[in-house]
Amino acid sequence: MLAASEIRCESLALTFPDGFQAVENVNLRIPAGQITSLIGPSGCGKTSLLRLLAGLQLPTSGTVSLQPAVSASSGNISFVFQRPALLPWRTTIENVLLPLELVGGRPKSERQQIARQLLDDVGLSDALSKRPDELSGGMQMRVSIARALSTSPNVLLLDEPFAALDDMLRGQLGELLIQLWRKRRFTAVIVTHNVAEAILLSDEIVIMRRGRVATPIVNPLAQPRDGSIRRTAEFGEFYGVISDSLRADS
Amino acid sequence: MACYKLRLHLMHRSFTPVMLFAALVLGCGRSSQNDSTAHPLPTSDSGEELLPVVAQLNWYPEAEHGGLFQARADGTFAASGLDVEIRSGGNAAPVAPELLLGRCQFAITNADDVVLFRNQGADIVAVLAAVQDHPRCILVRADSGVNSFEDLAGKTLQCGARPFVEFMRSKGLLNDVREVPYHNSVAALVNDKDVVIQAYSFSEPLLAQQQGVEVRTLMVSDLGWNPYSSVLITSGDLIRSNPDLVERFVRATRLGWQNYLTDPTLGNQQILAANRHGMTPEALQFGGDGLQKLAMPNDMPIEQVGSMSYQRWQTLLQQMTDLKIIDPEKVKASDCFTTRFLQ
Amino acid sequence: MTSPIIMLSYRNRIAHYFVQSLFVVAVAIVVICLWVAIIWKFELPPILLPSPLQVLAAARREYVALGLGIWSTGIAAIVGLAWSIALGATLAIIFSQSRLIRRAFFPYVIFLQTVPIVAIAPLLITWSGYQFRTVVIVTVIICLFPIVSNVTAGLMTIHSELDDLLRLYGAGRIKRLTKLRIPLAVPYLVLGTRISSGLAVIGAIVAEFFVGNGADYAGLGTLMTRWQGMQRTDALIAAVFASTLVGLLLFGTVQFISATVLRRWTRFIN
Secondary structure, three states, X not given: OOOOOEEEEEEEEEEOOOOOEEEEEEEEEXXXXXXXXXXXXXXXXXXXXXXXXXXOOOOOEEEEEEEXXXXXXXXXXXXXXXXXXXXXXXXXXXXXXXXXXXXOOOOHHHHHHHHHHHHHHOOOHHHOOOOHHHOOHHHHHHHHHHHHHOOOOOEEEEEOOOOOOOHHHHHHHHHHHHHHHHHXXXXXXXXXXXXXXXXXXXXXXXXXXXXXXXXXXXXXXXXXXXXHHHHOXXXXXXXXXXXXXXXXXX | OHHHHHHHOOOOOOOHHHHHHHHHHOOOOOOOOOOOOOOOOOEOOOOOEOEEEEEEOOOOOOHHHHHHHHHHHOOHHHHOOEEEEEEOOOOOOOHHHHHHOOOOOEEEEOHHHHHHHHHOOOOEEEEEEEEOOOOEEEEEEHHHOOOOHHHHOOOEEEOOOOHHHHHHHHOOOOOOOEEEOOOXXXXXXXXXXXXXXXXXXXXXHXXXXXXXXXXXXXXXXXXXXXXXXXXXXXXXXXXXXXXXXXXXXXXXXXXXXXXXHHOOHHHHHHHHHHOOOOOOHHHXXXXXXXXXXXXXXXXXXXXXXXXXXXXXXXXXXXXXXXXOOOOOOOOOHHHHEOOOOOO | OOHHHHHHHHHHHHHXXXXXXXXXXXXXXHHHHHHHHHHHHHOOOOOOOOOHHHHHHHHHHOHHHHHHHHHHHHHXXXXXXXXXXXXXXXXXXXXXXXXXXXXXXXXHHHHHHHOOHHHHXXXXXXXXXXXXXXXXXXXXXXXXHHHHHXXXXXXXXXXXXXXXXXXXXXXXXXXXXXXXXXXXXXXXXXXXXXXHHHHHHHHHXXXXXXXXXXXXXXXXXXXXXXXXXXXXXXXXXXXXXXXXXXXXXXXXXXXXXXXXXXXXXXXXXX
């Protein structure tokens, strides 16, 4: 359960049919078992890069490889979307069970056990048989994260997962994600445009601009990082570094 | 296109309002039906102003309306001081409501309908009956093996929901007959010798023959069901309020019929003009010939064309009472008609 | 914990329905008053417009025929609607899977809607005979289009994140169809069926104008033809009300099924 993969991108490029170059010659190594943030202004190609990593989009050229190699369709790569993207006719637990049903291979009782455990981990043991329209936005996002983890993925990709939530929930869900990561140590890539969130959550920060990525910046702040770290001088200094990099030659 | 075809045929006497409803509901396009005919004579020969009058037909113009067209064509109406507009009927010609609402002063219908109207509380009165013997018949193919009503067993009868069907049923003639609706076409009969259809003896037989099928007619009047046909009706109100107008119109119409039965040329020209799509000279010729016998049966003298008798109306009323389609408390034979304008 | 709130909302809902039905009753009363007033003002004879009481009396006199008519027409409408759903949903699924098929066949589905049923009914009778089956065929022809077009629209609706989610876990075309698109299209099916439930009654009645004559098959359309032929406006209007009753029953049944059996898939749109 502690498997994690390193992600390698080589000369990765994506050009849309209308000629727009979303991703240009990206060479990137995302270390295994760490949380990496992908940060940049809107329209810089973050989401496209993430979809390339997930295999939801085929690159125009270049490759994405995982080390150790795993088959993508067997649930080794999971994705958390901006919106919870729950199936409205399924209950909470049925939504979490969906990837396991699609991937197959485990007996029903084991699937149930996995789903219950995950929903316990995200604090939704009471809401197993509720449907999405009976859950708040934050609860729906928790279900979405639990669903993404149900297949015990080596890689978890998150596309601005908390963007639609208020600051309070954002912080709570960030902490929840860290907790879950500690327990499972998957490789995580979070797309965000919130610098503070990136610093709190991730070990490395990759800045992306106009389809290109800069060299990853290692987060100097030691784990565990909780909300109180925001008040430290180191946080402020690193925040300044990232913000400057984001602004540079733009 | 097929809707248009329905208009072309010049037959059937029932089923039509429902078809119109269906056409409206289902968006079957249909052009205007009341192609009212022209007014050739705005003033009489003496130059005095003519009184405008509207007569509503129960069907598209054909031989059974010959008297009206003849009277207009040969100036009989104008000589009576009347400027008559003849409105074509067709699918869903609501003659009783039109009369009651005053949209027309006269209309053509069948005697059994007069009884049904009165049974519904409508004060409609027959003032002239042009056709003495009802043209209603069952049309069968010559190779159907049907020579009499008793032979109908096992056949499929296309008919409307009309009193004559109830009458046939009461005689036990429909016990083994499959009754289905009539589709305003002789096609089914032409295609299948086991299909027999309701018809008018002066109309559909020709259409079947033109499609290459030899046919026979079984006259329903032979069974004893014989209401007057091509009956001129008006409202009780008009008779009371303007008997002079009714008298002039009835006299002129009667004269029109006498002229038409003598020489239909003028009337037929107008019928053809008023029914360009549905009528042919051959059909008119055939219809006119058939009408002669029906309008003047048993060598009836031409002076008596249009006459009615209490006995005939009373028989009809009794038959319809026996069939339980009217309430005898509501309808009296003496109320259904008047001969005062025929004197 | 949540039960008092649920109780409250339940009570509110009852009150809401009560107020709503008051309005419906009020409209009915106004219509009946207008009806009576028009007859009184214009002194209309019953052959033009019978009074509500006369219609009621005709309905009571003919209640056996009307009851059997409601039964026959209702069954024909239900069977026709059921076939339309089965056929329409199948066609929609095929259409949703191939743009080529959709482009090639959809115009013909539209053609089905524009075909004047009154004109082709005699043809249908030639092919299928004077029987229940023909009534059902006419009903299907009339009901099919709203179902096909709505369900196709439902199946074609793009839910890119959900689609990505399923693709991520290796779900192919069929899996995405059964696990995602079909459940998402259920509300559209309900919508289409709701429209078709009214059309089904019209279809059955129109077919009965052509098929039935009282001997073998006696639906409301047959009764309407008969009473029309006998100039019985009061009974005719009673039959019209009976047909609206069938329509309402059918509509209500669709709503009920939507709110119970299919609630799982329809709840989130209500």
